[in-house]
Amino acid sequence: xxxxxxxxxxxxxxxxxxxxxxxxxxxxxxxxxxxxxxxxxxxxxxxxxxxxxxxxxxxxxxxxxxxxxxxxxxxxxxxxxxxxxxxxxxxxxxxxxxxxxxxxxxxxxxxxxxxxxxxxxxxxxxxxxxxxxxxxxxxxxxxxxxxxxxxxxxxxxxxxxxxxxxxxxxxxxxxxxxxxxxxxxxxxxxxxxxxxxxx
Amino acid sequence: xxxxxxxxxxxxxxxxxxxxxxxxxxxxxxxxxxxxxxxxxxxxxxxxxxxxxxxxxxxxxxxxxxxxxxxxxxxxxxxxxxxxxxxxxxxxxxxxxxxxxxxxxxxxxxxxxxxxxxxxxxxxxxxxxxxxxxxxxxxxxxxxxxxxxxxxxxxxxxxxxxxxxxxxxxxxxxxxxxxxxxxxxxxxxxxxxxxxxxxx
Numbered sequence: 001x002x003x004x005x006x007x008x009x010x011x012x013x014x015x016x017x018x019x020x021x022x023x024x025x026x027x028x029x030x031x032x033x034x035x036x037x038x039x040x041x042x043x044x045x046x047x048x049x050x051x052x053x054x055x056x057x058x059x060x061x062x063x064x065x066x067x068x069x070x071x072x073x074x075x076x077x078x079x080x081x082x083x084x085x086x087x088x089x090x091x092x093x094x095x096x097x098x099x100x101x102x103x104x105x106x107x108x109x110x111x112x113x114x115x116x117x118x119x120x121x122x123x124x125x126x127x128x129x130x131x132x133x134x135x136x137x138x139x140x141x142x143x144x145x146x147x148x149x150x151x152x153x154x155x156x157x158x159x160x161x162x163x164x165x166x167x168x169x170x171x172x173x174x175x176x177x178x179x180x181x182x183x184x185x186x187x188x189x190x191x192x193x194x195x196x197x198x199x
Numbered sequence: 200x201x202x203x204x205x206x207x208x209x210x211x212x213x214x215x216x217x218x219x220x221x222x223x224x225x226x227x228x229x230x231x232x233x234x235x236x237x238x239x240x241x242x243x244x245x246x247x248x249x250x251x252x253x254x255x256x257x258x259x260x261x262x263x264x265x266x267x268x269x270x271x272x273x274x275x276x277x278x279x280x281x282x283x284x285x286x287x288x289x290x291x292x293x294x295x296x297x298x299x300x301x302x303x304x305x306x307x308x309x310x311x312x313x314x315x316x317x318x319x320x321x322x323x324x325x326x327x328x329x330x331x332x333x334x335x336x337x338x339x340x341x342x343x344x345x346x347x348x349x350x351x352x353x354x355x356x357x358x359x360x361x362x363x364x365x366x367x368x369x370x371x372x373x374x375x376x377x378x379x380x381x382x383x384x385x386x387x388x389x390x391x392x393x394x395x396x397x398x399x
Contacts, residue, residue, distance in 0.1 A: 024272035031267055036259030049264060056271045057281025083281075090283070116209060116240075122247035123254070132254035139251075154217065155252035161219050180213060183248055190251070 008072040016063055023063075027056050030073060033157070034080050040140065040152045041084040051087050055080040070166035074159070077167040081149055117184040121197040139189045147182035154179055203227045208238050216245050 008029075014022035034052045042048050058079050066075055123132045140148050153159040153167060161175045168175075191198050208231045214220050215228055232239050 020272050020276045023275060024268045027268035027271050031263045031271075032259030034259070035262035036257040039257055039259075039262065040255075045262070048262070049267075053267075053271055053274075054281035054283070057275050057279050060275035061280040061282075086283070116212075117244055117248065119240075120244045120247040122250050129254045132251060136251045136255045151252070155249065156256055161214075161217070176214065179217075183213075183245070186251075187244075187248060 005071055009068065012063060012066060012072065015060070023060060026072070030076055031056075033073065034076060037077060037080055037152065037157060038084050040137070040148070040156060041081075041088065043137075047087065047091075051080065051084050054087075055083050058083065071163070074163045074167045077153065077157075077159075077163075078169070081167070085145065117180070117187055120187050121191070124197070135190070135194065139186055139193060142189050142193075143182065143185055146178055147185055150175060150178045151182045151186065203231050205231075205235060205238055208232070208235065209241060212238065212242050213245060216242065216249070 008026070011022045011026050011029075015026065031052060034055055035048060038048045038051045038055075042051065055076065059076055062079075066072065123135075127135075140151065143151070149168065150164060153164045154161075159167070161172045164175045165172045170178075208228055211220060211224065211228050215225055220228070232242060
């Protein structure tokens with residue numbers, strides 16, 4: 001259940017006015033979603049807690065710059081993703097970089113859309129939910145960061161294209177292109193790592 | 200409602216699956232899917248892919264440690280900005296993921312303190328050693344004023360007396376009263392104030 005934007009704005013104003021309790025309420029409201037988001041970047045609970053804590057601390061220090069051009073949650077997502085990626089780099093686990101970015105390649109996404117992402121095997125009905133999640137996380141870890149992030153925001157956080165665009169500072173067209181490429185790569189990597197799932 | 204072709208329908212499928220199309224855009228697509236097996240196949244591929252993600256949707260409420268919000272709010276209002284400085288280059292990357300920030304800071308503090316203490320000890324040792332070494336001036340024998348044995352002994356007795364805190368009268372006749380203790384003076388012997396017997 002998402003909080004009404006107006007409630008968030010009220011809490012932001014009160015926090016800026018010096019109300020520690022108001023900021024605490026904001027943290028309580030969004031900490032679960034931040035932890036869920038960050039879990040796609042690190043398996044370590046300690047590291048995840050560090051990242052989420054730093055996210056909120058940075059958010060407070062930048063609260064005055066929150067322009068309300070996006071929802072508070074979307075704004076937090078942006079900080080959380082950047083913090084997670086910085087943490088990975090500090091730990092020597094730099095995220096995979098894409099050789100190409102759909103924004104820069106010629107041809108456009110329409111050509112790719114025409115071909116579809118290709119045949120995709122559904123999870124075996126005999127697989128446990130935890131095993132399916134584990135395999136998905138394994139495959140996600142091999143994807144370039146720009147693709148992993150859009151997949152996480154869309155598939156796990158159910159964010160709209162507009163929210164994803166706001167969180168990442170890109171256009172909706174780029175969101176669509178990256179999502180298409182991300183899904184195609186996920187499929188390819190899934191079959192590469194687990195050929196037993198191929199039809 | 201105008202019918203659409205596959206070339207128009209395919210690009211819309213992901214957006215439709217993601218709930219991004221308006222009703223005006225979705226209606227002709229739905230009609231097309233009803234009649235086009237190939238495009239239905241693309242739609243099914245996308246749905247199969249999304250099933251891999253559905254299992255990974257996490258209820259973050261179970262991940263939040265107790266007291267997290269209060270602790271973070273307290274730190275925020277205490278001035279902690281959550282900044283860790285610029286991301287280091289490859290040569291400086293920390294290779295111990297998972298350490299809590301507090302433990303990392305403590306470890307850094309201990310390491311730097313130990314290094315500073317070691318440097319201080321070495322510096323003091325060197326300084327004391329240099330201080331104890333006789334200088335070149337003192338080692339030049341040719342600078343000494345020739346003295347008789349009598350004069351040398353008297354000078355040593357005076358030195359002993361000074362170190363003991365007693366005035367050693369410089370007896371001109373070389374009498375034994377130069378040493379108030381009455382005992383034989385030994386080079387390096389120490390006479391304690393009020394003590395009758397000098398001791399080494």
